[in-house]
Amino acid sequence: MDQLQPITFPGIDPQKPLVIAGPCSAETLEQTLQTAKELSETGIKIFRAGIWKPRTKPGGFEGVGSEGLEWLNEVKKQYGMLTATEIANRQHAEEALQAGIDILWIGARTSANPFAMQEIADTIAASGKADSLTVLVKNPVNPDLELWIGALQRIYNAGVRRLGAIHRGFSTYGKHLYRNMPQWHIPVELRLRYPNLPIICDPSHIGGKRELIAPLSQQAFDMGFNGLIVESHCNPDCAWSDAAQQVTPEILNFILNTLVIRDSHQTTESLTLLRQQIDRIDNELLDILAKRMGVCRDIGRYKKEHRMSVVQAGRYNDIIRSRVKAGEDMGMGAEFMKTILLAIHDESVRQQIEIINDRAK
Numbered sequence: 587m588d589q590l591q592p593i594t595f596p597g598i599d600p601q602k603p604l605v606i607a608g609p610c611s612a613e614t615l616e617q618t619l620q621t622a623k624e625l626s627e628t629g630i631k632i633f634r635a636g637i638w639k640p641r642t643k644p645g646g647f648e649g650v651g652s653e654g655l656e657w658l659n660e661v662k663k664q665y666g667m668l669t670a671t672e673i674a675n676r677q678h679a680e681e682a683l684q685a686g687i688d689i690l691w692i693g694a695r696t697s698a699n700p701f702a703m704q705e706i707a708d709t710i711a712a713s714g715k716a717d718s719l720t721v722l723v724k725n726p727v728n729p730d731l732e733l734w735i736g737a738l739q740r741i742y743n744a745g746v747r748r749l750g751a752i753h754r755g756f757s758t759y760g761k762h763l764y765r766n767m768p769q770w771h772i773p774v775e776l777r778l779r780y781p782n783l784p785i786i787c788d789p790s791h792i793g794g795k796r797e798l799i800a801p802l803s804q805q806a807f808d809m810g811f812n813g814l815i816v817e818s819h820c821n822p823d824c825a826w827s828d829a830a831q832q833v834t835p836e837i838l839n840f841i842l843n844t845l846v847i848r849d850s851h852q853t854t855e856s857l858t859l860l861r862q863q864i865d866r867i868d869n870e871l872l873d874i875l876a877k878r879m880g881v882c883r884d885i886g887r888y889k890k891e892h893r894m895s896v897v898q899a900g901r902y903n904d905i906i907r908s909r910v911k912a913g914e915d916m917g918m919g920a921e922f923m924k925t926i927l928l929a930i931h932d933e934s935v936r937q938q939i940e941i942i943n944d945r946a947k
């Protein structure tokens with residue numbers, strides 16, 4: 587995936603994080619238009635709504651289906667917003683492409699299924715629209731980075747270059763604070779492997795409750811994510827799906843205004859100076875450690891001459907106790923002090939043994 591293109595749209599500031607918002611599901615034409623109106627009034631430019639809803643169990647609201655495509659086009663016409671919806675199979679892909687939906691996303695239950703992903707990728711490739719399309723791939727329900735990457739690669743291989751990932755957390759058994767565990771190290775690893783792949787956070791599905799949208803969104807920005815996809819409904823308590831995690835457009839606007847967006851690329855002069863200090867101190871640390879090892883080797887020579895054992899238990903315990911205490915007095919944790927002193931001691935012993943066995947250079 588080395589020819590990815592940035593996901594930018596005319597009229598949307600490319601320097602700012604991408605924000606996609608809208609209801610979990612389009613329920614009625616009125617609810618769709620009312621939510622879109624309120625969102626567009628707060629400056630949201632990309633509207634999301636699920637029309638095909640993959641539900642865990644039968645009997646739930648499974649979405650309004652193809653009819654919703656017309657509602658999304660109405661949103662585009664009336665409020666000038668870009669539209670985004672979820673697709674899960676060939677038919678959804680064909681219909682959404684035909685309707686001119688701007689952004690297609692693939693849900694967590696679908697990205698876990700390579701046959702469904704390939705079918706969608708083939709449909710996109712055959713449509714001839716791959717190069718103008720934006721596709722976002724949610725992480726699979728299970729914490730499997732390779733499966734997520736595989737799903738992204740299938741879409742990339744279909745010719746899509748405006749490709750992004752959505753982090754929506756990972757399923758676990760039992761009740762937890764989060765509906766889906768964030769396991770931040772997984773999207774972070776994805777970022778390290780594909781630095782040019784935009785990653786968008788879905789705090790609604792990670793948290794499962796509205797109170798968690800703000801802290802999760804802030805955490806995502808602090809970690810350098812490129813945007814958010816948030817569920818927002820004109821009347822959240824009456825939503826037909828995911829009611830507990832939806833917020834009104836007004837509350838969403840309030841949340842977005844509280845978030846601090848840090849620029850991970852901009853380093854100020856004072857940060858550069860501080861980093862230079864760290865570099866210098868690290869060099870001093872290495873120098874001092876090397877000096878300490880030199881003294882250990884001298885001790886090794888002495889012990890060899892006097893036929894003494896390398897480890898002198900009494901001295902060793904005294905060293906650990908007194909240094910841990912001194913470190914704590916200087917504001918460092920006892921565990922950290924023990925770990926670092928043990929590591930230094932192990933290396934000192936190794937160097938002394940080298941001398942005693944006459945393998946020293």
Ligand code: PEP
Nearest residue numbers: 610636693694695754791
């Ligand atoms: C959704 O975005 O409404 C949705 C169904 O999400 P997920 O695939 O993350 O469960």
Ligand code: MN
Nearest residue numbers: 610817827828
């Ligand atoms: Mn939802």
